Amino acid sequence: MMIAEELARRVRCHAARMVHAANASHIGGCFSMAELLAVLYGQVLKYRPHEPSWPDRDRFILSKGHSTAILYAILAECGYFSVQELLQYGQDGSRLLTHVSHKMPGVEFSTGSLGHGLPFGCGKALAAKRSDKRWRTFVVLSDGELDEGSNWEAILFAGHHRLGQLTAIVDYNGIQSLGNVSDVLELHPLADKFRSFLWDVIEIDGHDVSEITEALLPHRKADGPPLAVLARTVKGKGVDFMENQLKYHYSPPRTEEQLQEVLRQLEGARS
Amino acid sequence: MRTAFIQQLQIEARRNPRIFLVVGDLGYSVVEAFAEEFPDRYLNAGVAEQNMTGLAAGLASEGYHVFTYSIGNFPTLRCLEQIRNDVCYHNLPVTIVAVGAGVAYGNLGYSHHCVQDIGCLRGMPNLTLLSPADPGETRQCVQFLSAHPGPSYLRLGKAGEPTVHELELNFEGPCRLTNGKATNAFVGTGSVLAEAMIAAANLINRGHAVDVFSMTRLTSPDLDNLRDYQRILTVEEHVAAGGLGELLCSGLPRNVKVRSISIPARLTGAVGSQCYLRASAGLDAAGIQHCFETWLAEDHV
Numbered sequence: 001m002m003i004a005e006e007l008a009r010r011v012r013c014h015a016a017r018m019v020h021a022a023n024a025s026h027i028g029g030c031f032s033m034a035e036l037l038a039v040l041y042g043q044v045l046k047y048r049p050h051e052p053s054w055p056d057r058d059r060f061i062l063s064k065g066h067s068t069a070i071l072y073a074i075l076a077e078c079g080y081f082s083v084q085e086l087l088q089y090g091q092d093g094s095r096l097l098t099h100v101s102h103k104m105p106g107v108e109f110s111t112g113s114l115g116h117g118l119p120f121g122c123g124k125a126l127a128a129k130r131s132d133k134r135w136r137t138f139v140v141l142s143d144g145e146l147d148e149g150s151n152w153e154a155i156l157f158a159g160h161h162r163l164g165q166l167t168a169i170v171d172y173n174g175i176q177s178l179g180n181v182s183d184v185l186e187l188h189p190l191a192d193k194f195r196s197f198l199w200d201v202i203e204i205d206g207h208d209v210s211e212i213t214e215a216l217l218p219h220r221k222a223d224g225p226p227l228a229v230l231a232r233t234v235k236g237k238g239v240d241f242m243e244n245q246l247k248y249h250y251s252p253p254r255t256e257e258q259l260q261e262v263l264r265q266l267e268g269a270r271s
Numbered sequence: 272m273r274t275a276f277i278q279q280l281q282i283e284a285r286r287n288p289r290i291f292l293v294v295g296d297l298g299y300s301v302v303e304a305f306a307e308e309f310p311d312r313y314l315n316a317g318v319a320e321q322n323m324t325g326l327a328a329g330l331a332s333e334g335y336h337v338f339t340y341s342i343g344n345f346p347t348l349r350c351l352e353q354i355r356n357d358v359c360y361h362n363l364p365v366t367i368v369a370v371g372a373g374v375a376y377g378n379l380g381y382s383h384h385c386v387q388d389i390g391c392l393r394g395m396p397n398l399t400l401l402s403p404a405d406p407g408e409t410r411q412c413v414q415f416l417s418a419h420p421g422p423s424y425l426r427l428g429k430a431g432e433p434t435v436h437e438l439e440l441n442f443e444g445p446c447r448l449t450n451g452k453a454t455n456a457f458v459g460t461g462s463v464l465a466e467a468m469i470a471a472a473n474l475i476n477r478g479h480a481v482d483v484f485s486m487t488r489l490t491s492p493d494l495d496n497l498r499d500y501q502r503i504l505t506v507e508e509h510v511a512a513g514g515l516g517e518l519l520c521s522g523l524p525r526n527v528k529v530r531s532i533s534i535p536a537r538l539t540g541a542v543g544s545q546c547y548l549r550a551s552a553g554l555d556a557a558g559i560q561h562c563f564e565t566w567l568a569e570d571h572v
Binding site (some may be wrong): 058101108109110111112113115116118119120121122123124126127128129130149150153154156157 | 311314316317319322325326327328330331332333334335352353356357359360425461558
């Protein structure tokens with residue numbers, strides 16, 4: 001497995017080509033979680049690409065299903081399906097829907113409407129706990145989707161039931177559909193909120209692979225508190241004109257020139 | 272019906288280690304025996320139906336057949352998107368159980384009137400919707416659903432419903448409860464079917480034979496045994512939109528005339544006992560009889 005920084009760079013490039021070809025949205029939220037996914041799939045998750053239903057695999061759920069381009073890219077890089085298929089993203093008749101689809105190998109759960117992944121993850125974590133299984137459940141959420149009440153039902157539930165093998169990772173890039181999180185519905189102090197719901201909390205730089213690894217890799221007690229990793233990230237990370245720009249919640253690199261500029265900047269980050 | 276449900280679920284759970292009951296903090300004096308016998312397969316999810324349904328889907332994705340249980344609109348409308356996306360789209364074995372369907376909780380007010388659920392759920396992919404008429408049908412439904420795990424909705428009354436019949440359901444289409452010699456029929460779903468049975472008995476004494484059918488299955492039903500009737504009157508504790516009447520209108524040939532008695536809009540927010548509200552809607556035996564006789568008179572029969 002390549003180092004996480006290089007994997008993150010490669011999947012950013014794939015995602016840029018995919019949304020460009022499909023004229024699809026959500027590249028900003030893809031780029032903000034590139035390192036998170038790279039560490040998860042490179043160092044943390046246990047999985048077998050050629051046996052996607054391997055019973056002892058860790059379960060990964062993308063609750064912010066709109067950012068699926070980069071998840072598909074990482075699944076392809078990990079061998080679940082061919083990298084060539086990625087350019088079918090969003091095309092007529094394709095199985096690569098632009099919100100994450102369980103029809104794809106390696107995907108546990110389809111989302112798209114927000115606030116669904118964490119309750120589902122609670123069910124998986126509870127199933128593991130009740131049957132003394134050691135596998136873990138990881139759910140990646142956006143910050144904006146924490147507006148959904150269903151998440152807080154699940155956060156209350158997981159803390160009360162001490163689902164220690166459940167980890168929620170918040171891609172805390174600070175920008176949601178119509179503006180800054182702090183202007184729409186302030187989440188701060190988010191760590192305190194999770195702690196008051198009986199979760200352990202680790203706050204990290206979501207682009208620092210060492211910090212991500214240290215937060216996610218250690219074993220968790222089955223009967224301990226669930227873990228929330230609040231990953232401070234930058235929307236559009238890696239491309240100067242996309243970083244922290246609401247526009248790139250929606251807009252792909254539309255022209256060939258824009259795409260080449262994105263790839264040039266990402267190429268420049270090659271390690 | 273809720274007693275028949277939980278007793279049969281306990282029987283099924285003894286032979287099927289995958290059955291799991293999740294309740295939404297409701298079921299006092301109903302679920303305790305199950306919880307005591309199967310503590311590892313019982314959970315009170317609290318007053319949080321979206322999470323209850325999502326976590327039921329998560330449990331089901333790991334091999335359990337999960338039954339979620341609550342009152343009327345709470346495990347259905349409150350979490351409709353979780354039913355649609357998490358359960359039905361993923362084709363997971365989750366059975367949503369609602370007690371107090373129709374106006375069984377009539378005097379608790381509109382929040383507890385469960386009269387849009389069939390319409391909301393009938394169109395969900397992969398879903399089997401069962402609406403039993405009495406405790407015996409309820410037991411058969413639990414047996415059937417346990418043997419056919421998948422997305423499903425079990426629409427129950429409350430308690431004390433009379434036995435309407437003791438026939439075996441085939442779960443493919445409406446079950447005929449009478450001799451099949453009449454040219455007209457009543458088709459009912461849920462516990463209000465008992466009123467249709469009384470109305471049919473009264474009509475025989477007035478010279479009109481009417482067959483009666485129990486429409487337990489409301490998704491993808493085989494309607495072959497209804498095709499030759501002249502008139503069908505449907506009876507349901509549900510609004511007309513999306514209900515049994517609409518289902519038969521769209522599924523039967525034009526030569527079969529269909530009329531429906533349902534919960535009218537004027538009863539939105541009305542409060543009273545189930546008997547009172549049924550009578551107000553024309554869903555009691557007298558109302559059904561009157562509706563049918565008026566129809567015959569209009570047709571000069």
